[in-house]
Structure formats: C-alpha cells, structure tokens
Amino acid sequence: xxxxxxxxxxxxxxxxxxxxxxxxxxxxxxxxxxxxxxxxxxxxxxxxxxxxxxxxxxxxxxxxxxxxxxxxxxxxxxxxxxxxxxxxxxxxxxxxxxxxxxxxxxxxxxxxxxxxxxxxxxxxxxxxxxxxxxxxxxxxxxxxxxxxxxxxxxxxxxxxxxxxxxxxxxxxxxxxxxxxxxxxxxxxxxxxxxxxxxxxxxxxxxxxxxxxxxxxxxxxxxxxxxxxxxxxxxxxxxxxxxxxxxxxxxxxxxxxxxxxxxxxxxxxxxxxxxxxxxxxxxxxxxxxxxxxxxxxxxxxxxxxxxxxxxxxxxxxxxxxxxxxxxxxxxxxxxxxxxxxxxxxxxxxxxxxxxxxxxxxxxxxxxxxxxxxxxxxxxxxxxxxxxxxxxxxxxxxxxxxxxxxxxxxxxxxxxxxxxxxxxxxxxxxxxxxxxxxxxxxxxxxxxxxxxxxxxxxxxxxxxxxxxxxxxxxxxxxxxxxxxxxxxxxxxxxxxxxxxxxxxxxxxxxxxxxxxxxxxxxxxxxxxxxxxxxxxxxxxxxxxxxxxxxxxxxxxxxxxxxxxxxxxxxxxxxxxxxxxxxxxxxxxxxxxxxxxxxxxxxxxxxxxxxxxxxxxxxxxxxxxxxxxxxxxxxxxxxxxxxxxxxxx
Numbered sequence: 001x002x003x004x005x006x007x008x009x010x011x012x013x014x015x016x017x018x019x020x021x022x023x024x025x026x027x028x029x030x031x032x033x034x035x036x037x038x039x040x041x042x043x044x045x046x047x048x049x050x051x052x053x054x055x056x057x058x059x060x061x062x063x064x065x066x067x068x069x070x071x072x073x074x075x076x077x078x079x080x081x082x083x084x085x086x087x088x089x090x091x092x093x094x095x096x097x098x099x100x101x102x103x104x105x106x107x108x109x110x111x112x113x114x115x116x117x118x119x120x121x122x123x124x125x126x127x128x129x130x131x132x133x134x135x136x137x138x139x140x141x142x143x144x145x146x147x148x149x150x151x152x153x154x155x156x157x158x159x160x161x162x163x164x165x166x167x168x169x170x171x172x173x174x175x176x177x178x179x180x181x182x183x184x185x186x187x188x189x190x191x192x193x194x195x196x197x198x199x200x201x202x203x204x205x206x207x208x209x210x211x212x213x214x215x216x217x218x219x220x221x222x223x224x225x226x227x228x229x230x231x232x233x234x235x236x237x238x239x240x241x242x243x244x245x246x247x248x249x250x251x252x253x254x255x256x257x258x259x260x261x262x263x264x265x266x267x268x269x270x271x272x273x274x275x276x277x278x279x280x281x282x283x284x285x286x287x288x289x290x291x292x293x294x295x296x297x298x299x300x301x302x303x304x305x306x307x308x309x310x311x312x313x314x315x316x317x318x319x320x321x322x323x324x325x326x327x328x329x330x331x332x333x334x335x336x337x338x339x340x341x342x343x344x345x346x347x348x349x350x351x352x353x354x355x356x357x358x359x360x361x362x363x364x365x366x367x368x369x370x371x372x373x374x375x376x377x378x379x380x381x382x383x384x385x386x387x388x389x390x391x392x393x394x395x396x397x398x399x400x401x402x403x404x405x406x407x408x409x410x411x412x413x414x415x416x417x418x419x420x421x422x423x424x425x426x427x428x429x430x431x432x433x434x435x436x437x438x439x440x441x442x443x444x445x446x447x448x449x450x451x452x453x454x455x456x457x458x459x460x461x462x463x464x465x466x467x468x469x470x471x472x473x474x475x476x477x478x479x480x481x482x483x484x485x486x487x488x489x490x491x492x493x494x495x496x497x498x499x500x501x502x503x504x505x506x507x508x509x510x511x512x513x514x515x516x517x518x519x520x521x522x523x524x525x526x527x528x529x530x531x532x533x534x535x536x537x538x539x540x541x542x543x544x545x546x547x548x549x550x551x552x553x554x555x556x557x558x559x560x561x562x563x564x565x566x567x568x569x570x571x572x573x574x575x576x577x578x579x580x581x582x583x584x585x586x587x588x589x590x591x592x593x594x595x596x597x598x599x600x601x602x603x604x605x606x607x608x609x610x611x612x613x614x615x616x617x618x619x620x621x622x623x624x625x626x627x628x629x630x631x632x633x634x635x636x637x638x639x640x641x642x643x644x645x646x
Contacts, residue, residue: 036095037073040066045099046109048117052093056117061110063103063360069095088121088322103360104367111338114331123297123323123331126316132168133160133341134231136224141190141217142210143224145181147172151339158341159231163301163313171231178267179227182207187610190217192628194611196621232342233305235268242268283307285346287383289390290329291398295321297328298398300390301336305344314397326353333361343369348378350387411561412455418562419508422554423547425534429508430454433486434538435521436512436573437467437478438580445470447482448577451506452569464580476520479511483524505533512570514539514553515546522548538570598639604631619644 045065049058062068072089100106114122125131135148139155147168151158162168175181183201188194194211201207208215208223229238246261287302297319303311315336319328330353337343343365352358358375365373378384416428432452439445445467451458465485470477489503509525511517518537525533537546543563544553556563600608611629612618618626618640627637 030093033093033095036097037070040069040097041099042066043099044101044103044106045097046106046113047095047097048113049088049092050094050096051091054094056113056119057091058088058119058121059110059113059117061103061106061360063106063356065097065099069097102367104364107334107360107364108338111335114335121320121322123320123328123335124318125332125335126318131161131163131339132165133158133162134168134171135159136228138224140188142182142188142220144183144185145172145175145224145227146183157228160341161336161339162311163315167311167313175227175230176206178230178264179223180206180208181223181227182210184211186211186613187607193625196625230268233303233308233310235308236306239265239268283346284344285348286344287348287378287386287390288329288332288350289387289392289394290325290332290350291391291394292319292325292328293398293402295319296398296402297332298394298401299332299336300394300397302386302390303342303344305342312393314394316398316401326351326357329353330357330361334364337365337368340368343373345369345372346374346376348376348383348387350377350391352377412565415561415565416455418556418560419565422545422556422562423508423534423536425508427507429506429534431504431506432508432510432569433506434510434512434569434573435479435482436570436577437475437482438574438577439467439473439478445473445478446577446580447478448573448580449482449486450569450573450576452565455565457572462576464576475513476516479513479517480520480524483509483521484528487525487528487530505530508534508536510566510569511535511537512540512573513537514544515551518546518548538566540570543567597643599636600640604629604636607631615644 042064043066044061044063046059046061047065047069048056049060051057060068098109100109114124118124132147132149133151135146136157136159137143137146137154138157147165148158159171160168162171180201182188184199186194188210193213196212198209198212198214199207202209202212202214208220210217210220226238226241229235229241242261242265246258246265249255249258249261283304284306285304287304289300289302291298291300295318297317299315299317301311301313301315302309303313315332317328317332319331323331329349329351333347333349347365352375353361362373362375365375378387413428416430420426420428430453434450434452436448437445438448447465447467449463449465451461453461463486465482467478467481469481486503509521511521514537518535521535521537522531525531525535535548538544539546539553542553542555543566544555545566546553556566597605607629608618608626612621623634623637623641626632626640627634629637632640
C-alpha cells in the first residue's frame, strides 16, 4: 500500500509460509506477527506497536527496522540487557511500519505519530497541540506580528515554540513597547492608501500608519527586521544599528527622532542587562535540565544566544514509569526540536542517551539546523552550575504541578462521587456529555455537545450540530434530533479504533433544560435501546437536576462541588453553542449585505472583506476607495455605493 512517493506503509498481517525459517524469540509471537517480523526491511523508518484492540501502545523509530524491531522479541545478547520497553512487548498483537528515506525523516514522522496517537508507553509533551509561536507575516508588504498555533508554509517567519501563551504574551508586550507595528488585518499594499483615517493606535504611536501611507514599505520593513534581530537574541547588533540611526538624526537636527531612538536603545539595554551571562560571551546554546516523579516529568529549557539568556521555559511531559531517564530526554529532544524554529550549535543535556540514539539525535538536529550540532554533557565550570540550576528549576516546577494536580484531582473525584450519590449512580460518571440548543427567534438553530472526562474538558471530542429537521424554536424536538444523530454513531468503527473511541458511550448524559427536555431525550434513548444510559436535565433558574420518570427535582447544596461541576458543563455547552450560532449569523449577515450587489460575486466579495473588514465599512467608504479594491474599478464601485446607500 503506497502512502506517498517517499514512503510505503506495510501492515503486519498474513500467513507464515512453511518454508520460511522461524526466528528465535523469548516471547510468544503470533503467526501473523512473526510474518511481519520476517518481512522487516533493513531501512530507516518508524514502527507502531498495537494491542489486541488495535490501540497504538508504542511508537518508535529505527535506523534499521529489521534490527531494532526484531531485537524486542529475540533472546538477549551477552549480559542479558533488558530493553526499555520490555513491559510493552507482552501486550503487542500487531505491528505497522513505515519506511523513510532518512533517519531525520523517521524522527519527524515519529514525533507526529506520537502527537496523533498519544501512546501510553511513549514520552509525550503535555498539550503539545497548543504550543504557541510568534509569527511575522513577511509575505505581506507591511508584515504583522501575531501569536499563532499553526505552522503553515506561507512565507512567514516563526519564533518558538513557547511553553505557554503567557510566555508569548510577555515577548509580544516587550516588542510592542519597543517597536510599533500594525495589528489590523486589512489588506495594505505598497503605494495604495487603504484607509482615509488611521485608527487610535496610530495616534498613540503604537502603529506607524501604513494604512494611510504615513510610512514607506522600506522603512516599515526595516523596523520589522529590528524585531527579528531582537527575537533572535541579537540585541547588541540591534543597538549598534540604532546608535548609528540616532547619530544621523542628531546630525540632521532631528532631535525628536533622536530622543525616541535613545529611549529605545536604553530599553533594549535594560533587557540585555537582565539577560546577560558574562561567562557565556558569544555562546549559542540550549541547556536542558530534567526532573521526574512517577509518570510525569518536567524539562527546564534555557535558551542562550550571544551570551544572553533570551528564553527560559518549563515543559511538562507524560512519561511511563518504565521509561528510563535517557528515553524521557530523547523523547523531549525529538518532539521539541521537530517543531522548534531555532536550533543552536550546542545542546547541553544532563546525560547522553545510548550511543545509537545519541547518533540519531545528533544527525537529526544537524539536518534540522542545516549545520553541525553538538550534543554534550557539561562537566565543569559555569555550564555545569547552570545545569544544576536548570535541574532545580525543573524539580520545583514538577513539584508545583503535582501539588496542583493532586488538589484538582481530589476536588474532581469528590465532585464526581457527590454527583453519583445525588443521581443514584453505582459509580462516579468519568465521562459526561452535555447538550445545549441555541437559536435566535427560531432562526439558525444549532446544538453543542461538550465532553468532560475525569471532571475536565476533553475539547477534542466536542461536537456541534446544525438543526436540519426542526422548524422554529422547538427545544424538545431539537434535542431529539441531535441525540439521534449522536447515538447513531455510538457503534461506529471497530473496537479500539479511533472512531470508536471518539464516539464511545458516556457514563452520564446531561441536557440543558427541565422536565420537558429530559422526557424528550429519554424517548430517544429508549428508542435506540439505550434506556439504561444515565440521563439528567439541568434547569437554569434554580439549578435543579431532573431525572426521567421522577416528578420532583434534585437540588444540590449551594456549596457542593458537584453543583460547580454541572454548572461548568452547562456553561461550557452554552458557550460552545452560542459561539457557533454567532459565527453562522455573522456569515449570514455578511452574505445578505453583499448578495444584492450588482456584479459582485464570491471573489470580489472576498476582496471587499479583505480591505474593509465589514459591510458597514464598505457602506461608509467613498467611491474612490471602493474602486481601489482589486477587481472593482470606478464604474462597479459607483453601482456598489448606490446599492448599499439605497
């Protein structure tokens, strides 16, 4: 089966032919699995180990798939060394592998598959889907600087990843104070005036006003280059350039500009002073300290460029108890540097992984940097002292995280037990689904489904629905339609598959509403053979819980943790539904405002929205400004203006 021109994905199923010699294993191997092991190529690649339910339990990479994967089952060499994942092997019933063109490609693919499947026995960065970056949109004539969580290949430059949104916000605030840049999303092109009047940011000197041609493209991009130098940690180079500009301004008697440049230089120097590490002059390195406790780990990352610490972040990881410290470290290095936008010449670590993994990682980092990278353990002096500091910071961060987690876990388990007692459930409802309906005078009816697991939102399982078969504001019928559509999917997918896991049955269903909504929902569950599925309704006014077939409601104590939990569920479902509904109404409003414009199709409509942002601003704009939009022209602009003012 061909996955793409560079790779082949081969699934381990099939019969073992009698004429194939059997390999010697010290674990029981099924005939199907042995057939796969027999076919393994002597090529670099990635392998996925699956249990009997088809769930991926481990993802690994290898320079030679044949040598690495077979070694897990074959008898050990002299000394009886035990593999780090021996505890996984007894669970493995099937194997998939993908060949790659290089070890570097295998490492990147492994990081992506770990992120996708979240295998139990792999080291995983927590919340790695949401790590933010700073983005500079260099493809624009007048680039913007913004926070993003995606890395498309769109010509922009990215800095990161950062461990949290707070880290990004601190950096964004710092550069915003030093370098005014535009934050609007209107289409500004060189040589074309986009707006007649600038916004407030221009008047308070937080933007240079490219929208009114108050700054040239060349001057604006020169400022953006200064931002890049600052984010790269090259502040000394930046200060020298600014000092040169200040001297020129002073010679021209442009004293106001010279004073602005002087203040900017002083602010940058204060930043440099707080970052300065004299012992590491001109050094470019990342230093990594690690701490572990049970099945969690914390990594303290110090980013040092030109002898200055320009970044320090703590990353939390899930790490199986069976994984060694070397495996945890290697897992972090692979996953972090597979998405990092800056890789230094040196990466200092508390210990080196095994020889094979160290070689693979060094080659991978060098390939990502397009230059040599040295993976080293500091032995003495300031670097060793800094490593000790990083390890202490990681240990303290992990202790704080575990204390917070234990406190949250205690409250959550208590809330789930309280809720189970109140509703008469045998066990705490670990997976809860909550449904809400939203409409505006019966128009654009939508529904939301939010999921909490172990008392916490599981946003990847959230779903939203457009009501198709119900006319007008009918909550009862809308709930029934949504529940039918949702629970038809309850048996979708093979056991253990991603689809089956996504739509598996909850331990409790909550609908937003009282007796009527609960009765309507109960009819659907009975109709679908799910009448034993726990169901409750949460009424808004007195926060009462209604159960099917029970006339009197359940009123939880005002200070009950269970009440806080169901309120959070209901509020989250309401928020998710309202957000979706507003989006649909906004799109409908924009479409209706532009639908009757003569000669304006989808392409011209998008062009108008890119420039003006809304129908109101098109209505207020002069004909000349509308005519300047690509694809419009004077004649069409006049017709648009006349139609919108009518």
